[in-house]
Amino acid sequence: MVFNSRLLHLHLSLCPQVLFATDDFFAPAENLIKSDSPSFREHEYTEFGKWMDGWETRRKRIPGHDWCIIKLGIQGIIRGFDVDISYFMGDYAPRMSIQAANLEEDKQPEIPQRGVRMGAAATPEEFEAVAExxxxxxxxxxxxxxxxxxxxxxxxxxxxxxxxxxxxxxRLNIFPDGGIARLRVYGMGQKDWTATDPKEPFDLVAIAHGGTCVGYSNAHFGHPNNMIGVGKARSMADGWETARRLDRPPVLENDENGVLLVPGSEWAVFRLAHPGVITQIEIDTTYFKGNSPDSCKLDGCILTTQEEEDMIKQKWELPGQKWKPLLPVTKLSADESHLFHSLTLELQDVITHARLTITPDGGVSRLRLKGFPSSICLLRPRERPTMRFSVKVGFRANL
Structure with a gap:
């Protein structure tokens, strides 16, 4: 199966956190949420046993089973899990289950900081705190x-x-003990819009609030969803980057405004977390020093759920009159954050989708679309997910 929704990215998020684990003897539970894929070091041992890149508990000799609790980096709807037991061939957990809860931030008990864990089991004090x-x-x-x-x-x-x-x-339960290399949680962030201040602008495209990429032309080096991740980018790998276009001219020239005269461009389409009016645009090319786009533009439109589904099938060959400009063709600089006011400040256009176009190719680390949510809601709520979910080998989710 393939998860087309991006992860509640335990890794792009505001630091997912392991709050508790019954045992971390051979390898700590924090390895479960590492952003890279698991690895294996054939001849490496620690003072406690074989070095393993995952969470591995001791062979249980007391009643019960092992479990751990993870606070998601982004609160939201979960669409699926990947329980990865790579390299745990003779010591993987034979069974597992996953439970979940939605806990209010100000009502969570104080749980002791775990610190660096290996060769240890949870203390009575930790068990007492997590019991709350x-x-x-x-x-x-x-x-x-x-x-x-x-x-x-x-x-x-x-x-x-x-x-x-x-x-x-x-809560990840393993029965009765053993190892798991990685846990990936796929889904979408979801904001409680009823609790927002109507006078305060919000990033309407942020993945943490429920925004998501629903189409793109090229994502050779990085998926467009990276641009709407939480916080500032950490490297080029944390942004959207396309391959170099093969239709670029042998010799490049500028127009009178300094914009490159090239035939092609790349694009990404986003469904906003909530329909609204965009008033401020941030396009950040930080870390893209020799591979930033020459220019960009941003357009918006209103689409119903059915229209979005039709456009996905048509690979976003949407009639031009549907799109309205939010930002005209604008020159970009390398390794720099650019702030712009949207044209919708005057037009007061409500949109549900935005399309970022970069020319001719390159990378963008972050896209922020701040504005005000609207009462209009053309995207009907679904009783169940209508998109097929699948995960390709090596897929790195962003929730």
Whole structure:
């Protein structure tokens, strides 16, 4: 299966956090949420045993089973999980289940900081603190299920989730003990818009609020969803970057405004987290020093759910009159954040979708579209996900 929704990215997010684990003897639970793929060091050992790139508990010799609690970096709707047991060929957890809860920030108990963990089990004080979460009673998103090993370097177990509820924490149970290399949580951020200040502008495209990329022309080096991730980019790998266009002229020339005269461009289309009026645009090319775009433009439009689905099938060959300019063709600089006022400040156009076009190619680290949510809502709520979910090998989610 392929998860077209991007992850509640345990990794692009505001620092996902392991709050508790019953045991971290061979390898700490923090490895579960590392952003890179698991690796294997054949001849490396620690003072506690074989070095493993994942979470691995000791062989249990007391009643019970092992489990850990992870606070998601982004609160939102979960569409699926990838429980990766790569390289845990003789010591993977044979069964697992996943529970979830939505906890209010100001009502969470104080749980002791874990620090650097190896060769240790949870203390009585930690058990006492985490008991206040009552995680035994959390909702099951994945019931107890056997894990199946695959190839040593690629052993993924995917689980789809059919839930429209918002979640902030998950509990990963393993039965009774063993190792898991990585846990990926796929889904979409979701903001509680009823609690927002109507006088305060919000980033309407942010992945943390529910924005998502629904189409793009090229993503050779980085997916467009990276641009709407949480916080500032950490490197070029944390942005959208296309391949070099092969139709660029042998010798480049500028027009009278200094914009390159080239035939092609690349684009990405985003569904806003909430329909609204865009008043400020930020296009950040930080880290893209020798590969930033020459120029860009931004357009917006209103689409219903059905129109969006039709456009996805047509690969976004939308009639030109549907798009309205938010930002005209504008020259960009390398490694710099650019702030612009949207044309909609005067036009007061409500939009549901935005299209960023870069010329001729290159990379952008962040896209921010600040504005005010509108009462219009043409995207009907769905009782269940209508998009197919699948995950390709090596896919790196962004929630």
């Amino acid at each position: 979460l009552k995680s035994d009673d959390w909702n099951y998103l994945v019931p107890m299920t056997e894990l199946k090993p695959g190839k040593p370097a690629s052993s993924h177990n995917y689980f789809a989730v059919n839930s429209q509820e918002r979640w902030s924490h998950i």
